[in-house]
Amino acid sequence: MKLGSYEFEVPVFLAPLAGVTDKAFRETVCAVGGKYVWTEMISDKALTYQNQRTLNMLDLSGEAEPRIVQLFGSDPETMARAALLAIECSATVIDINMGCPAQKIVKNAEGAALLRDLPRAQRIAAAVVRSVNVPVTVKIRLGWNDNEIVAIELAKALESVGVQMLTVHARTREQFYAGHADWDWIRRVKNEVSIPVIGNGDIFKPEDAGRLIEQTGCDGVMIGRGALGNPWLIPRTQHFLKYGKVLPEPLIEELIQVALQQFERVLKYKGERIGLNEMRKHAVWYIKRIKKAAQLRDEIMQTRSSAEMRAVFSRILEKKE
Ligand SMILES: Cc1cc2nc3c(=O)[nH]c(=O)nc-3n(C[C@H](O)[C@H](O)[C@H](O)COP(=O)(O)O)c2cc1C
Structure with missing residues (x-):
């Protein structure tokens, strides 16, 4: 799979997890053999105000490429400026959050709120793509709820403005993290776009990733909760996808x-x-x-x-x- 100049042999990504995937955890995942990690989501406004805590979240020193920074926001111009600032802090891929279900985020028209405002979602992605010269990716959910599934429409809209990769967390906003991820939607999105699609939701062991790829044809996988206290799940999944063998858990x-x-x-x-x-x-x-x-x-x-x-x-x- 390719993203800009990056070639991924076995794309297994550590998910962006607010309050979890800080520099210390990202480095830990890489130290045990993980390759591709994501920052926590970072507020575009806080970044443009040069908030110190936010700038600390953008300490990417010593981290290997691709350095993927996730931003969230609702205003296209602020997002575009924040993306440039993230690149100044050495980000090499900008990811946009269109899935965070938290009330304090959606009430500001950010995160999963964009699933209900596709024109705005598209304007944000277009503005970020225009402003930067690195790949722009987006992480989405399926829709607001079961009656408002927009994943395919949104995926096409994002692809049409130059987004280069999509991650699909196969749940709706109303599901938060409950119930099962409906992987079949990952398959449907994959069939409708030509950019790489990363499947996400409910990978808790390496074999789950194998099934997800088999069932959906997705180009790579992303692991969130399964990696909590278990950074080895990322390299063990890489190993399984490459060699078909499950390595033992650490002693x-x-x-x-x-x-x-x-x-x-x-x-x-x-x-x-x-x-x-x-x-x-x-x-x-x-x-x-x-x-x-x-x-x-x-x-x-x-x-x-x-x-x-x-x-x-x-x-x-x-x-x-
Ligand atoms: C504690 C926690 C924090 C999260 N923070 C983010 C975030 O900052 N950005 C984002 O796009 N998704 C975030 N998510 C969602 C995950 O990235 C992922 O999409 C979701 O957990 C489903 O994957 P999983 O079943 O492998 O956990 C978060 C999830 C959890 C549990």
Whole structure:
């Protein structure tokens, strides 16, 4: 599959996940063998106001290409300006969010609200495509609800203004994350456009990705929730799609070591207080596979310093629980 000058051998993407796919987690996924990662969604307005927290989210230093930055917004000109700023921060692909279901986003006509305003969605994509000289991609849902499925119409409208790749999360806005993703819509979208289509929704093990590609003919897959506390799912899925073999899951030692490395990264990028806060949720995801996870979860939630967090990890390593 090609996107601009990028050639993807086995396209398995880490999904954009707000509050999760920060620099520390992206680097962790790549450290265990993942190749293609996405930033969290970034507000076009906050970026154009040069909000410091937002600029921190755009720290892409040392990250390999393609550096895919996702923006959300509702005004074509602001989105176009934000895209240029993201490129100044070394983004090499701009992705536009047309799927976030959160009320605080859709009430501003952003994210999934664009599924109900296709002319605006198209104007936004056109403005971004015009303003930048890197590939522009869009991540969509199927529609607002079951009675308003617009995926095919929207996909064609976006392709016609120069969008070079689409990711289809096969759910409606009203579904949020509930129920099953209806993969058949990915197949239908793929049949209607000639740009690459990435299938997304409900990949929790490598074989799921195999079935998704088989059933839909999509050009690649994107994994979100399955990668929480499980960065290995990305390279294991790459391996499965390339060689047809499922690699074993990591042993507890590796699991804890990788979690610890992520912790050191997040401390470096966000400092003790925020780093610890953020790591608690990741740590709870990491230890899900371990026996006595419920008790460990309490210990993790009670940590009050990075030293305490490291101590919990060390105890797990000692006992190999
Ligand atoms: C915690 C969380 C944060 C998310 N943040 C974003 C986001 O910033 N941008 C986006 O396009 N989708 C976001 N999504 C949606 C995912 O990228 C993905 O489309 C969805 O989770 C379905 O894939 P999955 O079944 O593999 O999780 C988010 C989902 C979750 C659970």
